[in-house]
Amino acid sequence: MEPIRAIWRYGIKIGIVGGIVLVLMALIGMIEVFTQRQVVADIISMGHTLYLAAGLFICYMAARRTTPAKPLWVISNSIFAGLTTAFFLVLLIILGRNVNLRMMFINASDLLLNNLLTFGVQGNNGLRLLLIAGMVTGLITGFFYLLPKIVRTVILWSLAGSAFAGVLQELIRPILANNFPDAISEWLLTSDGLTVKGAISIFIFIALAIISWSIKGDGIRQGWQGLPKKQQLTWRTIGTITLLAIILVAPWRLGLFMSEVMTIVGLYVLLGLGLNIVVGYAGLLDLGYVAFFAIGAYVTALVTSPEIMNLNWSLWAAIPFAVFFGILAGVLLGVPVLKMRGDYLAIATMGFGEIIRLLVLSDALRPFLGGSQGIGKIAKPQVLGFVFKGPQEIYYLIIAGCLLVIFVSWRLKDSRIGRAWKAMREDEDVAQAMGINLVSNKLLAFGTGAGFAALSGVIFGSKIGSIYPHSFNIMVSINIVCLIIFGGIGSIPGVIVGAAALIGLPELLREFAEYRFLVYGIALVVMMLIRPEGLWPEEVHKREMHEGKANGATV
Amino acid sequence: MPTKFHRWKESITATDIVMWFIGFALLVFIILGSILTLRAGRYTPVQWFDFVIYGLAQGSIYALVAMGYTLVYGVLRMINFAHSEVFMSGPFTAYYVAAYFSRSSLLESHPFICLIIVFIVSMTVSTLIAFLLERIAYRPLRNAPRLIPLITAIGASFTLMYLFRGLFGTGFQAYPVWAVFTGKWALFKGLEIGKIQVFVIFAAALVMITLYLFIQRTRTGKAVRSVSEDKEAASLMGVDIDKTISVTFIIGGAAAGAAGVLYALVFKQVFFMMGFIPGIKAFTAAVLGGIGNIPGAMLGGLLLGLLESLGPSLFLDGYNIAAPYQLKDAIAFLVLVLVLIFRPTGLLGERLAVKKA
Numbered sequence: 001m002e003p004i005r006a007i008w009r010y011g012i013k014i015g016i017v018g019g020i021v022l023v024l025m026a027l028i029g030m031i032e033v034f035t036q037r038q039v040v041a042d043i044i045s046m047g048h049t050l051y052l053a054a055g056l057f058i059c060y061m062a063a064r065r066t067t068p069a070k071p072l073w074v075i076s077n078s079i080f081a082g083l084t085t086a087f088f089l090v091l092l093i094i095l096g097r098n099v100n101l102r103m104m105f106i107n108a109s110d111l112l113l114n115n116l117l118t119f120g121v122q123g124n125n126g127l128r129l130l131l132i133a134g135m136v137t138g139l140i141t142g143f144f145y146l147l148p149k150i151v152r153t154v155i156l157w158s159l160a161g162s163a164f165a166g167v168l169q170e171l172i173r174p175i176l177a178n179n180f181p182d183a184i185s186e187w188l189l190t191s192d193g194l195t196v197k198g199a200i201s202i203f204i205f206i207a208l209a210i211i212s213w214s215i216k217g218d219g220i221r222q223g224w225q226g227l228p229k230k231q232q233l234t235w236r237t238i239g240t241i242t243l244l245a246i247i248l249v250a251p252w253r254l255g256l257f258m259s260e261v262m263t264i265v266g267l268y269v270l271l272g273l274g275l276n277i278v279v280g281y282a283g284l285l286d287l288g289y290v291a292f293f294a295i296g297a298y299v300t301a302l303v304t305s306p307e308i309m310n311l312n313w314s315l316w317a318a319i320p321f322a323v324f325f326g327i328l329a330g331v332l333l334g335v336p337v338l339k340m341r342g343d344y345l346a347i348a349t350m351g352f353g354e355i356i357r358l359l360v361l362s363d364a365l366r367p368f369l370g371g372s373q374g375i376g377k378i379a380k381p382q383v384l385g386f387v388f389k390g391p392q393e394i395y396y397l398i399i400a401g402c403l404l405v406i407f408v409s410w411r412l413k414d415s416r417i418g419r420a421w422k423a424m425r426e427d428e429d430v431a432q433a434m435g436i437n438l439v440s441n442k443l444l445a446f447g448t449g450a451g452f453a454a455l456s457g458v459i460f461g462s463k464i465g466s467i468y469p470h471s472f473n474i475m476v477s478i479n480i481v482c483l484i485i486f487g488g489i490g491s492i493p494g495v496i497v498g499a500a501a502l503i504g505l506p507e508l509l510r511e512f513a514e515y516r517f518l519v520y521g522i523a524l525v526v527m528m529l530i531r532p533e534g535l536w537p538e539e540v541h542k543r544e545m546h547e548g549k550a551n552g553a554t555v
Numbered sequence: 556m557p558t559k560f561h562r563w564k565e566s567i568t569a570t571d572i573v574m575w576f577i578g579f580a581l582l583v584f585i586i587l588g589s590i591l592t593l594r595a596g597r598y599t600p601v602q603w604f605d606f607v608i609y610g611l612a613q614g615s616i617y618a619l620v621a622m623g624y625t626l627v628y629g630v631l632r633m634i635n636f637a638h639s640e641v642f643m644s645g646p647f648t649a650y651y652v653a654a655y656f657s658r659s660s661l662l663e664s665h666p667f668i669c670l671i672i673v674f675i676v677s678m679t680v681s682t683l684i685a686f687l688l689e690r691i692a693y694r695p696l697r698n699a700p701r702l703i704p705l706i707t708a709i710g711a712s713f714t715l716m717y718l719f720r721g722l723f724g725t726g727f728q729a730y731p732v733w734a735v736f737t738g739k740w741a742l743f744k745g746l747e748i749g750k751i752q753v754f755v756i757f758a759a760a761l762v763m764i765t766l767y768l769f770i771q772r773t774r775t776g777k778a779v780r781s782v783s784e785d786k787e788a789a790s791l792m793g794v795d796i797d798k799t800i801s802v803t804f805i806i807g808g809a810a811a812g813a814a815g816v817l818y819a820l821v822f823k824q825v826f827f828m829m830g831f832i833p834g835i836k837a838f839t840a841a842v843l844g845g846i847g848n849i850p851g852a853m854l855g856g857l858l859l860g861l862l863e864s865l866g867p868s869l870f871l872d873g874y875n876i877a878a879p880y881q882l883k884d885a886i887a888f889l890v891l892v893l894v895l896i897f898r899p900t901g902l903l904g905e906r907l908a909v910k911k912a
Contacts, residue, residue: 028721104651106724285702336577336896338570342701343634347838348895351888354835358885363878364871439570478709485706518717524710525692528703 010065011077011138015084018058022085023092025054029107030515031116038193039166047116049163055134058085059141075142079135086134089117090127150214154207161206166194171508174255247399251392260391263463265504266398267456268483272495273405274452275480280490280538281418282445283425285346287477288333288353292450294360294472295329296322296457298369301467304379308370315381319458326454327447334446338439341428353477361469376466394463401459405452409492412448421445475517479503482520486527488534497536578897588870598868604746606864612752612821614860615759619814620837621844621852622766623685623807629783629847630803633701636708637688638811639834640715643827645681645812646819647719649673650728657731666735678812684715685808689801720827727826730819755817762813763853766806770849779803783847832884836863839891845901854902863887 025031035047044052062081063074093113095101101108118126119133144152165172169189176185188198224232251259271293278286299322303313313321337348360369369375381388381397388394412418420441423431432438461467479502487498502523506516527534592598598606620642627635656662656669692711696704736754739747770776778799781789790796818833819825836859844855866886871879894901 024718024722028718030721105722107721285705335570335573336892340895340899343705344895344899346705347634347842348892350835351892351895355885355888355892358882358888362881362885364876364882439568478713481706481709515717515721517713518721521710521713521715521717525707525714528699528707528710529692529695532699532703 006066006068007073007076008080009077010067011062011080011082012084014058014062014065015081016088018054018061018081019085019088022051022054022058023088025050026089026092026112026117027101027105027108028515028518029112032107032109032112033514035116037167039163040199041190041193041195043193043196046167048119049166051117052137053163055082055085055137056141058082059138060145062138063142063145071146074145075139078142078145079138082134082136082138082141083131084134086131090130093117093127093130154210157210158203158206162194162199162202165202166199168508169193171258175253175258178255179253248396251395256391259395261504261507263391263395263398264507265499266395266402267460267463268480268499268503269402269496270398270405270456270459271453271476271480272483272487272499273402273409273492274449274456276449276484276490276492276495277409277412277421277452278445278449279481279484281413281425282421282442284442284445285342285481286349286446286449287346287474287481288349288351288356289449289453289480290472290474290476291333291353291356292326292330292453293457293460293476294356294469295450296326296454297461297467297472298360298375298457299325299454300458300461301375301378302369304462305375305377307375307377308368313379315379315458315462318379319455322458323451323454326457327451329454330446330448330450331443333450334443338442350474350477353474357469357472357474360472372469374466374468378461378465378467380462380465388462391463394459397459397462401455405455406492408448413492417441417444479520482524486523486534488537491534491536491538494534494536494538498534501535574896578893581893585870588872588874591874592869592872595872597872601745601747603865606868607861608748608752610861610864611857612749612755612860613864614840614857615756615763616814616817616821616856617833617837617840617859618853618856619759619762619810619817620833621840621856622763622810622849624838624841625844625846625849625852626770626779626783626803626807628841630779630786630800631693631697631704633693633704634708634838635688635693635807636705636834637692637712637715638685638807638837639830640712640719641681641685641688641808641830642811642815642818642834642837643825643830644684644715644719644815645677645679645808646730646815647723647728647825647827647829648680649677649816650730650819650825652676653731654728662731663734666733670733674813674816677816678809681812681815682805682808685804685811686801688715689804694797694800716827716830723827725827727824730823730825732823733820736820751821755821758817759814762810766810767849769806775799775802779806835891836887839887839894842891842899842901843894845903848901848903851901851903858902859887859890862890 031047031051033047034050035045037046038044039046039049059078059081063078066074066077096108096110096113101113114122114126118130121129144155147155165188169192173185173189176188188194188201194202227235251262254262271289274292275286275289278284278289300315300318302309303311303318303321304315306312333349333352337345337352340348359365361372363371365371366373386393388397420431420436423434423436424438424441428438460471464471483498483502484495485498486502487496488494502520506512506519512519620638623638623641624635627633627638653662653669653673656673662669688711692707693704696707736751739749740753741747770779778789778794779802781792781794782796782799782803786796789799815830818829837856840855840859841852842855843859844851844853846852863883863886867879867883870886871882876882
């Protein structure tokens, strides 16, 4: 390639993609919705943070792509990327002035086009400002890229940390106010967003933390490995106990809203760990998993609610019953799909899940299952007069369930059955040749997973008090698959991380709810493209994924 | 031949027997239900005729979408989960063109020109989306483990669905009505046939035949077929694999775009999730006919459409089940599951099954 083209080539290429992405981001209303939340009070909103971050990312990609990476070329490509991106936005704004875009794109409001995208400057000055901003962003990013790696890491993480704290300030504030002296909360936060001092102090704090870890980190790690095994164990135990203590007092220190979010995350952790046995351990992709969740909830509803069957059992009696039914259903639905593999299995199980939902929803079974009206008045669990009614109480039930399920999964993992599952996952034919009984092991996986899901269903039903078929649609199954894969297939901490990231975060950010599934989808695709092993992968799985990359001619 | 019988007897497992039992029970259920319905005589022959026509119209739409699934499965051995969004994106975008024609009264003066333009817009958008999907999401994963492309496809499906939701809103948009297609033609003996159904069947057949001939007769089509036979060998023979896979997605996208407009004309509305259910049904159709097999997809589509429109009244009404029509989708899913269990190769898919093993 002739050298002169390398000055602008990468920048324009990336800039076109980036421009389209930013235009789409603006048109789906993300920027406008997010401007309602301030990150640093009266200075920058979440929408503008996102907008700038996207711009910086585009320029950064252009800088990274530049080959050969001569400093001048890196900067020029970065500037071109910023300019091209800004040019697309200018085009959008001009188009918006001449045509009524709202006829088609419902979010293309006047406010967005003539105020938000141009940082509040109206008219043609705004367009000029936008182009200049693109150029400046490019320039800054270009210089930034040329800094040493450690400096880049520190700045990036500190910025991200401050932005994150700003976004979540509404949650952080009551927590700080409840647990720490008022001075801290007043120093950091105002009623909307961080204060300037606060943002700067968080930035400095994170920067110092990263720098000191990069200097001392290796020493600490070596010191830890140098410790005798027994001492390591003691420290681990102390750590675990502290963690448990924190988990146990958490709902009362963090307030009602956070407890609610944590119960939801906990339910998904339960579901995720169950599906993790089916998908992660045994390698059977089950997209109809929500069926067992529904079975658990419906069995509980039928036996504890005065509606329909009028049995009025207590919830404790319902738990083993519901779990038994869940396992039974898991085995029964497992039998027909024993011979299927991969995609076919996924589709067949999805079919089962939908059939069950449609049957429950139908008028034909209404006298037995309540139809679209659902079943109400599900019992709350009680112990000696103590009723688990609010999220803060149900939380303990969920934590108990989670601990049980984590323990079972952990013990199963390297047991004889766990190893049989792993062998099956790697290669069914070889596993069978080695004397593993495919039928019983597959059914065991389906049954165990279904049992966990049913347990989760019991708690879910009792938590919300009345259930409807709409709560059990295919999206739940897909959410669970996503969180497992996002966290790392087959890994127990991965499931928890995945649930916290994919279920917890969207719950915390109300504005985010609108874009939840969009972000899910993008996250899944990006994850599969750049980090297929997940956020917190299991060691074996991680190696496999990268082996595949090394052997197969990927490009 | 005692030896052959012996071998056969030994190869049966307990699960096989359970499966046969389930299959037999279902068959009895269906036959008994049909007999009960027919003896009760609740439907007149005219109504049955209507069911068949509706079923055929619906089925030909499924058949068009199913072509996309089958073609992609043929070349990439993956279920393109996002194909249902390819199907949605075309008519949803074309809606705005159609609505413009409707407002400017061009629709009344030149209905056929408008229709052709709407078709072109829809097919272009769907094709573009399918093409980009392959380039961005699937191409980098060509040699990845099988689970990964499937997950990516699910992710891409969500991305597209909610991108369109963000752009165009959550509401149902009422598709403009073409006056030419409203009403019915009277046939003999009181039988009537909806104009729109006739149009849908013929248009779908036209698109299908065109695409089929394209695949069977042209050089590019030959390349597509060779890649789905054997990628390595095709590449050695000088077929450009990447280009051919792109072409496959483009053909599938065009068919889905056309099917989408037909669907919108029949149901008179579009919304961002409209692709999900027809997508799964079209996939069912593709599996039913034998995935990877183009005539199979057409046959499967028509068959599924018929089953869906006749099924609830024929199989279930006899048992006096309340509102059997609500179980229409359940029947389609049941067909999917049954085909996957009892004949995963589909009706016409013998050839592929041998090769896959």
